[in-house]
Amino acid sequence: xxxxxxxxxxxxxxxxxxxxxxxxxxxxxxxxxxxxxxxxxxxxxxxxxxxxxxxxxxxxxxxxxxxxxxxxxxxxxxxxxxxxxxxxxxxxxxxxxxxxxxxxxxxxxxxxxxxxxxxxxxxxxxxxxxxxxxxxxxxxxxxxxxxxxxxxxxxxxxxxxxxxxxxxxxxxxxxxxxxxxxxxxxxxxxxxxxxxxxxxxxxxxxxxxxxxxxxxxxxxxxxxxxxxxxxxxxxxxxxxxxxxxxxxxxxxxxxxxxxxxxxxxxxxxxxxxxxxxxxxxxxxxxxxxxxxxxxxxxxxxxxxxxxxxxxxxxxxxxxxxxxxxxxxxxxxxxxxxxxxxxxxxxxxxxxxxxxxxxxxxxxxxxxxxxxxxxxxxxxxxxxxxxxxxxxxxxxxxxxxxxxxxxxxxxxxxxxxxxxxxxxxxxxxxxxxxxxxxxxxxxxxxxxxxxxxxxxxxxxxxxxxxxxxxxxxxxxxxxxxxxxxxxxxxxxxxxxxxxxxxxxxxxxxxxxxxxxxxxxxxxxxxxxxxxxxxxxxxxxxxxxxxxxxxxxxxxxxxxxxxxxxxxxxxxxxxxxxxxxxxxxxxxxxxxxxxxxxxxxxxxxxxxxxxxxxxxxxxxxxxxxxxxxxxxxxxxxxxxxxxxxxxxxxxxxxxxxxxxxxxxxxxxxxxxxxxxxxxxxxxxxxxxxxxxxxxxxxxxxxxxxxxxxxxxxxxxxxxxxxxxxxxxxxxxxxxxxxxxxxxxxxxxxxxxxxxxxxxxxxxxxxxxxxxxxxxxxxxxxxxxxxxxxxxxxxxxxxxxxxxxxxxxxxxxxxxxxxxxxxxxxxxxxxxxxxxxxxxxxxxxxxxxxxxxxxxxx
DNA sequence: CCCTGGTCCCAACTT
DNA sequence: GGGACCAGGG
Numbered sequence: 001x002x003x004x005x006x007x008x009x010x011x012x013x014x015x016x017x018x019x020x021x022x023x024x025x026x027x028x029x030x031x032x033x034x035x036x037x038x039x040x041x042x043x044x045x046x047x048x049x050x051x052x053x054x055x056x057x058x059x060x061x062x063x064x065x066x067x068x069x070x071x072x073x074x075x076x077x078x079x080x081x082x083x084x085x086x087x088x089x090x091x092x093x094x095x096x097x098x099x100x101x102x103x104x105x106x107x108x109x110x111x112x113x114x115x116x117x118x119x120x121x122x123x124x125x126x127x128x129x130x131x132x133x134x135x136x137x138x139x140x141x142x143x144x145x146x147x148x149x150x151x152x153x154x155x156x157x158x159x160x161x162x163x164x165x166x167x168x169x170x171x172x173x174x175x176x177x178x179x180x181x182x183x184x185x186x187x188x189x190x191x192x193x194x195x196x197x198x199x200x201x202x203x204x205x206x207x208x209x210x211x212x213x214x215x216x217x218x219x220x221x222x223x224x225x226x227x228x229x230x231x232x233x234x235x236x237x238x239x240x241x242x243x244x245x246x247x248x249x250x251x252x253x254x255x256x257x258x259x260x261x262x263x264x265x266x267x268x269x270x271x272x273x274x275x276x277x278x279x280x281x282x283x284x285x286x287x288x289x290x291x292x293x294x295x296x297x298x299x300x301x302x303x304x305x306x307x308x309x310x311x312x313x314x315x316x317x318x319x320x321x322x323x324x325x326x327x328x329x330x331x332x333x334x335x336x337x338x339x340x341x342x343x344x345x346x347x348x349x350x351x352x353x354x355x356x357x358x359x360x361x362x363x364x365x366x367x368x369x370x371x372x373x374x375x376x377x378x379x380x381x382x383x384x385x386x387x388x389x390x391x392x393x394x395x396x397x398x399x400x401x402x403x404x405x406x407x408x409x410x411x412x413x414x415x416x417x418x419x420x421x422x423x424x425x426x427x428x429x430x431x432x433x434x435x436x437x438x439x440x441x442x443x444x445x446x447x448x449x450x451x452x453x454x455x456x457x458x459x460x461x462x463x464x465x466x467x468x469x470x471x472x473x474x475x476x477x478x479x480x481x482x483x484x485x486x487x488x489x490x491x492x493x494x495x496x497x498x499x500x501x502x503x504x505x506x507x508x509x510x511x512x513x514x515x516x517x518x519x520x521x522x523x524x525x526x527x528x529x530x531x532x533x534x535x536x537x538x539x540x541x542x543x544x545x546x547x548x549x550x551x552x553x554x555x556x557x558x559x560x561x562x563x564x565x566x567x568x569x570x571x572x573x574x575x576x577x578x579x580x581x582x583x584x585x586x587x588x589x590x591x592x593x594x595x596x597x598x599x600x601x602x603x604x605x606x607x608x609x610x611x612x613x614x615x616x617x618x619x620x621x622x623x624x625x626x627x628x629x630x631x632x633x634x635x636x637x638x639x640x641x642x643x644x645x646x647x648x649x650x651x652x653x654x655x656x657x658x659x660x661x662x663x664x665x666x667x668x669x670x671x672x673x674x675x676x677x678x679x680x681x682x683x684x685x686x687x688x689x690x691x692x693x694x695x696x697x698x699x700x701x702x703x704x705x706x707x708x709x710x711x712x713x714x715x716x717x718x719x720x721x722x723x724x725x726x727x728x729x730x731x732x733x734x735x736x737x738x739x740x741x742x743x744x745x746x747x748x749x750x751x752x753x754x755x756x757x758x759x760x761x762x763x764x765x766x767x768x769x770x771x772x773x774x775x776x777x778x779x780x781x782x783x784x785x786x787x788x789x790x791x792x793x794x795x796x797x798x799x800x801x802x803x804x805x806x807x808x809x810x811x812x813x814x815x816x817x818x819x820x821x822x823x824x825x826x827x828x829x830x831x832x833x834x835x836x837x838x839x840x841x842x843x844x845x846x847x848x849x850x851x852x853x854x855x
Numbered sequence: 856c857c858c859t860g861g862t863c864c865c866a867a868c869t870t
Numbered sequence: 871g872g873g874a875c876c877a878g879g880g
Contacts, residue, residue, distance in 0.1 A: 059869095059870070087870075088870075089870050126869085203870085265869075267869090268869060268870075369867070369868080371866095371867080371868085372866065372867095392868095392869090426857095429856080431856070432856090433857080434856080435856090612870095613870070615870060616869070617870095630869095632867090632868045654867055655867095666868095693865085693866075
């Protein structure tokens with residue numbers, strides 16, 4: 001009996017069609033990953049294909065790791081030769097680290113090094129890019145109120161994703177602003193090259209360029225990979241598409257798996273046409289549809305399908321499930337965001353207990369549109385004493401202290417990386433200030449050097465006052481020594497190699513600490529009087545007290561060296577604040593990561609590549625009982641219980657998508673993705689009033705249009721009935737201030753039983769519990785809190801006719817047809833209302849004149 | 856030169 | 871709620 005017998009006929013067909021192009025249209029929950037992994041196993045086990053001639057591309061490391069694991073399970077331990085299962089970006093880095101220098105062109109000036117990136121290139125993340133664009137704009141004297149670095153970067157990235165170079169942008173620009181962008185874009189490219197850096201987009205673009213331009217390299221990869229699989233094909237962008245075509249070579253053994261209803265990355269350049277037009281690209285293509293959903297109940301699947309059916313741009317399909325019926329889709333309308341989150345926490349707490357009683361492993365997810373929504377949920381979970389995981393938001397590698405140390409490592413790998421150099425040149429403060437930097441930058445600009453090159457010039461020509469020169473030299477020596485360590489021509493002191501404890505550095509002489517600054521040099525803390533001699537002649541030769549050169553330091557050693565010599569941790573310890581200690585913890589974590597990297601036998605560039613290419617979604621831990629994350633991050637996952645919060649116009653769909661009908665369709669797909677994550681229970685929630693930024697007054701919300709698209713017979717309203725077993729959080733919160741509320745649900749970390757508010761019957765609240773689901777009660781609620789709160793005039797009973805249209809209402813216009821009111825300005829007959837028409841976009845109309853009717 | 860506190864403006868999703 | 875930037879004092 002073969003493992004193929006576990007597949008349904010369509011899945012089996014998808015797995016067994018190994019030769020030629022195949023497009024697998026895999027609906028949500030239809031066993032997509034299963035098909036990919038079985039296909040790989042089938043190729044290896046049944047067809048005798050060499051494992052390392054198989055290449056599978058995913059979007060996240062997490063997906064890649066999962067596939068590797070599942071393939072290994074199926075094949076029962078792979079030989080040394082393994083299929084390459086990798087993200088697009090990691091694959092590209094791999095190719096580029098091997099062959100990017102074949103793209104170099106000889107310099108016009110004899111004796112000068114060739115032009116082009118070297119294998120030591122660094123990867124610029126978004127904040128690096130931002131810094132670079134900002135500095136270019138400053139240099140070009142662009143008014144950053146007219147044109148923000150953000151916008152410019154967005155346009156550059158858009159251009160790159162559509163494979164347009166600065167010249168094309170310039171030639172296609174019709175306005176001075178775009179011309180300016182093209183100019184900045186051109187400079188940006190030059191600066192990246194000078195810094196020997198590539199941004200995320202470049203990783204794909206340069207790989208495509210390389211494969212196109214250098215036949216030997218292309219042929220190498222064509223020979224090497226005979227079977228190619230692409231996951232999440234609906235989210236590929238133009239460069240990824242080109243890459244795939246290039247790799248497919250002439251054999252066309254390409255297998256693309258995707259679902260057009262789950263295309264949610266068009267803003268990142270994903271082109272839904274790639275999947276819609278696959279048959280045109282490969283006329284001999286075989287199409288396989290997987291339409292049986294193994295995940296969700298019928299109710300959930302029907303609700304999700306009903307929503308996505310409203311999209312015009314889709315191939316259409318009929319997903320079905322054998323899980324008849326099921327719980328109805330829950331809907332809860334909370335008075336405010338806090339209550340919305342507490343409702344979810346309360347419900348999840350109950351679910352965890354029930355699952356536990358049934359002996360099941362519980363998994364619940366709270367999904368939201370924007371990361372900022374996580375805060376309220378986190379607070380609610382904490383009040384309930386629930387352990388939760390947050391995916392995304394502020395990631396480890398974005399923390400200041402981590403970015404600092406990573407930047408040091410990047411400079412060590414590639415000192416021409418001026419953005420990283422700028423970040424660390426005075427971190428921690430070592431007396432290199434604005435004026436010093438200005439001199440360096442001027443020299444760099446004049447001589448066409450990187451900042452690192454300019455530092456050498458400045459030191460040699462003594463272009464600064466002695467004090468500044470000394471500070472600069474201390475930095476230059478630090479980097480030079482670290483580089484020598486890494487190259488194996490310089491090694492740190494014996495004592496420190498043998499003894500990794502971080503407190504090894506000697507105490508500074510007290511009088512130096514007290515001194516007002518003239519002699520205050522953080523560097524002297526650690527290396528004391530030896531610092532000056534270490535690198536008079538860089539790269540330093542053997543220095544008394546140092547191990548003989550020869551052995552290259554690994555990343556963790558480099559980090560420890562940097563931490564000691566800059567006094568980074570020491571200075572944090574002196575701060576003696578909780579924040580500082582948490583930073584120290586983070587740094588230790590980074591050192592641990594470097595140790596792990598060493599154990600895997602990785603080099604510095606591999607460590608840095610990893611740091612650059614981990615994504616938020618990779619942080620997902622399948623063992624977590626409660627996971628909070630964005631809808632985007634949830635793609636590919638499933639949970640028995642799913643909450644979808646913030647179902648409000650402007651939040652979801654997000655207001656930025658109102659302008660473009662295509663964008664609304666993408667929001668709808670996102671909604672579909674979210675809903676189809678649920679296996680057994682799906683609950684949609686909305687806050688009637690929501691605060692936009694922390695301090696602002698709450699604003700009335702309009703229910704998301706997606707709510708209306710769910711057939712009413714599939715929905716059950718929650719929260720209006722009181723539960724038998726005592727008050728629930730959302731009822732308790734009613735009519736009382738959050739402060740009392742917080743007290744009510746106090747959680748004692750020491751005591752499990754007290755921690756479970758749903759277990760112990762509560763005393764009756766002093767004020768009778770009331771539900772605040774109606775507008776009047778909300779007014780009362782805020783009045784009782786002594787807040788001035790201007791209730792927007794929300795006509796409960798419309799006297800019919802055309803006056804008083806409010807956001808969210810459906811209207812009909814004689815010329816534009818049906819639309820949705822987006823915004824209302826002014827009062828009475830003078831009021832102007834902005835209406836979103838599906839086919840005409842946003843229109844601003846004067847209510848008095850526009851012949852609008854309620855639709 | 857460095858740090859602090861105030862102010863302004865922002866806030867979608869992410870490899 | 872918070873990050874980025876700037877002015878002003880130490």
